[in-house]
Amino acid sequence: MSENNIKHSGDYFVNLIKSLTGEILKASDQISYDRKIPDQLLKKMTKSGFFRLLVPRKFGGYEIDFIKYLEIISIVSMIDASLAWCLNQNNVLGTLAAFMPEKLALEIWNDPETVLSNGPSVNSAAVILEDGYCLSGRWDFSSGFQHANWLVALATVINPNRTSDEREEIRNMLLRKKDVEIVDTWDVNGLRGTGSFSFIADEVFVDHSKTFIEGAPPLHSGPIYVIPKALMFSSGFATVALGVARSSLNYAIKLANEKTPSKQMMLRDQQSVQREIGKLEATYRSAKAYLDNAVSELWESSLLTGNIEEPFKADLRLSSTNAIRQSVSIVDGSYSLVGSNAIFNFNPIQRKFEDIHAISQQVQGRMEHYDSVGRFFLGMEHKGLF
Incomplete structure (x- = not known):
């Protein structure tokens, strides 16, 4: 799979997205009305690799040239801003694969239809337990929520043993939709198609293996992850x-x-x-x-x-x-x-x-x-x- 991915250069994806512009234009009204990417178009884009453009090749991604990546975003944005917005949001989150434990990255991206979503947190907290965390909080503006199958929740770790000179630890917590309460707040006009819902976690247990520290250096080298x-x-x-x-x-x-x-x-x-x-x-x-x-x-x-x-x-x-x-x-x-x-x-x-x-x-x-x-x-x- 890795050798095949190397063949898929930035130019390959630029040409591929150009071939889909007619289909994207045709779907634009439906994207706005339904507040999500239509299932057929989504399946075609995930299968083609458009949601793992910046994921390390080691995990089934493509690590394409960043300038070519932005060219893809530009082409889509001239047709449908909501789709382009989701594409950027979800691909940037894909770079997290380079920062998380390899076992977790493989679990997430072994599924060819994997898409991540997240949003800024509101009063989030992760209380340390013996083998994980008890997570509570709310995350808003989670673009691409309806087509995502993994959620990334940033949370401050509550550590009663932290000394006054130690910095607060912030962790990424990987969740499934079944773990959270979905809040449909997206009653908007602009960027309506992003379906940027909110989600709430109420004392949800998150195994330590499904978390990693925010702000740590990448575990996988590459110019994108700098x-x-x-x-x-x-x-x-x-x-x-x-x-x-x-x-x-x-x-x-x-x-x-x-x-x-x-x-x-x-x-x-x-x-x-x-x-x-x-x-x-x-x-x-x-x-x-x-x-x-x-x-x-x-x-x-x-x-x-x-x-x-x-x-x-x-x-x-x-x-x-x-x-x-x-x-x-x-x-x-x-x-x-x-x-x-x-x-x-x-x-x-x-x-x-x-x-x-x-x-x-x-x-x-x-x-x-x-x-x-x-x-x-x-x-x-x-x-x-x-």
């Missing part, structure tokens, strides 16, 4: 945002070449429209170029040295947040150009408008990241998600 998860999430979700922006601007350009508003010239012949298209195009290209350059430099550093210095991390954090914030402006500008028809659900730009504003509210798009990177450039302690 990249902090926070930056994989940020660059992936920034790529989703740029895909939504690009497809929105493409739609506005197409419409400008076709539409003549009542008692006006054709949109393309109006100077204000020409100027706005030019400004939006410049905004998109500059944001994408900055992100692409930051990703390229960080990835090259990881490949050549097996290490990523702080300036590369800061640059990727800044370019990711910038890409998300600028994408909002691009979609808003494109939406405005479309006119009154933009508000109808039959118009594809309406969902893109909803999606981009949902993306902007997610942790990777927070304005506070500018503060954190600003402190870094000022030579101060940044305490950011680098």
Whole structure:
């Protein structure tokens, strides 16, 4: 299996996802309505390996080039942001295979249909028992929850013997859906298809073998596993945002070449429209170029040295947040150009408008990241998600 996986390069998966774009487009409305990936499309994507792109080859994954990985996310995001979001969320979680005990990784990824989901915790706690932990807490925004078959719950370990100078231990706890209470909170418009449900654990026993420490170095070497998860999430979700922006601007350009508003010239012949298209195009290209350059430099550093210095991390954090914030402006500008028809659900730009504003509210798009990177450039302690 490992030899076969090596043959499946990043280019292989880029070409494969391009062959599925028609099917993804056809399923887009159903993805939004059902708040999940349709079973047939999901089965095809899991069978093809799209949910283990970053999993170590040793465990049946592909460890593809990170730049090629983001190209795949970009292609999908131009068609359906929710599917692209889930694809990024679930693949980044797949890198956990490099950090957990080998026996656990093999158990999880021996199933070709394995997909992981998680979410930020709310008052989670894991009380130490003789051979495991008693886990309680709530985890929200678990993207891809409906198609996931393993849940990752981050929890603070409650250790009565911890001394005041010892840091709190945080562990990843691997759960099944049967172990938790599912809470359907996902009554939203933007990114509706992600089905980002919540789940609750109420004094659930978790065997020690199903846990591992968060923040420990990887047990499996490779350039992908040097990249902090926070930056994989940020660059992936920034790529989703740029895909939504690009497809929105493409739609506005197409419409400008076709539409003549009542008692006006054709949109393309109006100077204000020409100027706005030019400004939006410049905004998109500059944001994408900055992100692409930051990703390229960080990835090259990881490949050549097996290490990523702080300036590369800061640059990727800044370019990711910038890409998300600028994408909002691009979609808003494109939406405005479309006119009154933009508000109808039959118009594809309406969902893109909803999606981009949902993306902007997610942790990777927070304005506070500018503060954190600003402190870094000022030579101060940044305490950011680098």
